[in-house]
Amino acid sequence: MAAEAAVDTRRVAVVGAGWAGLAAAVRLCEGGAAVTVFEMAAQAGGRARSLGGDDGLDNGQHILIGAYTRTLALMRTVGADPDTLLLRTPLVLRRADGSGLALPPGPPVVAFLRAVAAAGGWSWRDKASLLAAAAVWAARGFRCDAATTVATLCRGLTPRVRAELIDPLCVAALNTPAAEASAAVMLRVLRDALFSGPGSADLLLPRRPLGELLPEPAQAWLSARGVDWRRGHRVAALERRDGGWRVDGEAFDAVVLASSAAEAARLAAAVDAGWSTTAAELRYEPIVTVYLDAPGTALPWPMTTLHEGPDTPAQFAFDHGQLGGRNGRSAWVVSGARQWTERGLDACAAAVQAQARPLLPHATVRRTLAEKRATFRCTPGLQRPAAAIAPGLWAAGDYVEGPYPATLEGAVRAGEAAARGISATA
Structure with a gap:
């Protein structure tokens, strides 16, 4: 027995x-x-x-x-x-104009190669720099010296690849700017998300x-x-x-x-x-989320990658109408938001509203929320x-x-x- x-x-x-x-x-x-x-x-x-x-x-x-x-x-x-409860889609880091990276279904390595080859708006130099860097990371087992920053790890990439892929991925995953973020942790995230098996990199966006x-x-x-x-x-x-x-x-x-x-x-x-x-x-990094209402309008994608700059704080925007929520409502996310919380949430909301204007001309701010100790600084x-x-x-x-x-x-x-x-x- x-x-x-x-x-x-x-x-x-x-x-x-x-x-x-x-x-x-x-x-x-x-x-x-x-x-x-x-x-x-x-x-x-x-x-x-x-x-x-x-x-x-x-x-x-x-x-x-x-x-x-x-x-x-x-x-x-x-x-x-x-x-x-979750909308499952292949990993898409796409801007409003359609440029960016979108992984198709299939085996991870093949899907990554196909995504880079088809990346909208990227030159052959952009694509070659990413493929060469990824090959080096893979050959090293996605490991690096513990003192390395993401910015140092990626200095061989073209400015466009850093701005449209690495920077948004880094701030989304580590909530720490690339210049200060741990490359060792970032490589572990890339390995497990992009190369650990079919569907591992899929986005799962809450519908509820x-x-x-x-x-x-x-x-x-x-x-x-x-x-x-x-x-x-x-x-x-x-x-x-x-x-x-x-x-x-x-x-x-x-x-x-x-x-x-x-x-x-x-x-x-x-x-x-x-x-x-x-x-x-x-030590911690804040995240600010600005909810905008623009009835009768929609963003280009359920999750749209944005251009972050001195006056454009948000890195991603999520269309709640395309996610089963209220039509015309969107969430604009400012990760690594320390400088914006220091300037004040009203200033941050105004900057996001201005950033959204080309896509949502008549958007109004519904609510601004700050999680001041959202995540530890992953240095x-x-x-x-x-x-x-x-x-x-x-x-x-x-x-x-x-x-x-x-x-x-x-x-x-x-x-x-x-x-x-x-x-x-x-």
């Missing part, structure tokens, strides 16, 4: 109900743990959440890609169907508010399995006692710190001062805090040590890794 799999029956506290915390809670619950979730906000989702209300707006525009395998699997686990992608179905799934929710509860104290942990005096066998890095650093300071210092020293040689802090205490978030920048996939993978780490010691 086959031995039965071990079931984790311990009490586990998950502090934070962003995507990392939800991933940890789901996987722990699957293993049999009794899970309590502490969340200081009134709703789950963290930095990728819906705002509620009749507008159906999110706290910012988010995208997924086909390589986000763990995020897609988690959605399916909690009953959120990616095929219904972010809450419906994961936070709401995950909460329903967890509640149906007896998870104890403590909403509106900011944890004040964490301490180790009697071989377990106390969260605000309440006993648990293990804890997942799935809050922000700053909150995790505060709570872990008395447990591991070194870990706490590393987490607290992370060369950055030291990120480890996931394991102490026996029975794990950190989970897009900021923990790992190969990826701050993304939804990074958050989900960190949450699942914390759940595995705790379950392994059951």
